[in-house]
Amino acid sequence: MTTPAVSRFPVPDIANLPDDIRERILAVQEKSGFIPNVFLALAYRPDEFRAFFAYHDALMEKTGPITKAEREMIVVATSSANQCLYCVVAHSAILRIRAKSPHVADQIAVNYRKADITPRQMAMLDFAMxxxxxxxxxxxxxxxxxxxxxxTEDDAWDIAAIAAFFGLSNRLANVASIRPNEEFYAMGR
Structure with a gap:
């Protein structure tokens, strides 16, 4: 069996990328041990790569009453609704690690209403969906x-922004046919 392409669009050689993008990709590789395919696929359009990851980081890396695990719950649930293979697989891996649970990501990806989550998290996901x-x-x-x-109202904004941002991400990943890295499937299990 042949390995599917990372993306249906050209994937640039890392050595030929602008310095800031190459450095970011190599930093992710050093931290995780591999380069998530979304980084390679989006590097095709450097200005959009920068904008995408700047907004991603603003939404997903902030601290506050919505934990990083809960932010990943939003991504997994909404990405499942949008049938985005890449985002469900990749963010389920991150959720398993951040929630310290090998099961919750699968539950949320299939049917968050049956997942082992709190009533607060259920309300959050109802709104995100x-x-x-x-x-x-x-x-x-x-x-x-x-x-x-x-x-709070700021929390509502964050939940909505994450759901909306990943609607964009899901659509791009689907159109580009971005494949999940094999590494994601086993992470956090």
Missing amino acids: KVATRAFAVGETDIATLKEHGF
């Missing part, structure tokens, strides 16, 4: 429900 699938229908009652579970 509404943003991902029916953002036009989001209203004040949705924000009120989040507040009943201890979320």
Whole structure:
């Protein structure tokens, strides 16, 4: 069996990338032991690579009342709804590690409503899924429900922004046919 291509679009040689992008990719490789295919695929468009990862980092690396594991829960649930193989597999691996649970990512990817999560996390994912699938229908009652579970308006923004950003990511990954790295499948199990 032949290994599928990283992307249907050209994947640039790392040696030929702008210094800042090459350095970021090599830093990720050093930390994780491999280069996630999304980095290689998005490097095809350097300006967009920079913008994508700047917003990604602003959303996913911040500290606050929504933990990094919960942020990954949002990504896994909404990416599953968008049928994004790359994002479900890659972010499930990150979620397993951040949640210190070998099961929760699989549960959320299949049906978050049956997952072993808290009522607060369920409300968070209900809202994220509404943003991902029916953002036009989001209203004040949705924000009120989040507040009943201890979320603030800033938290609602974060949840919505993560769901919306990964809607973009899911669509790009699907169009480009970005393949998950084999390493992701076993991480955190």
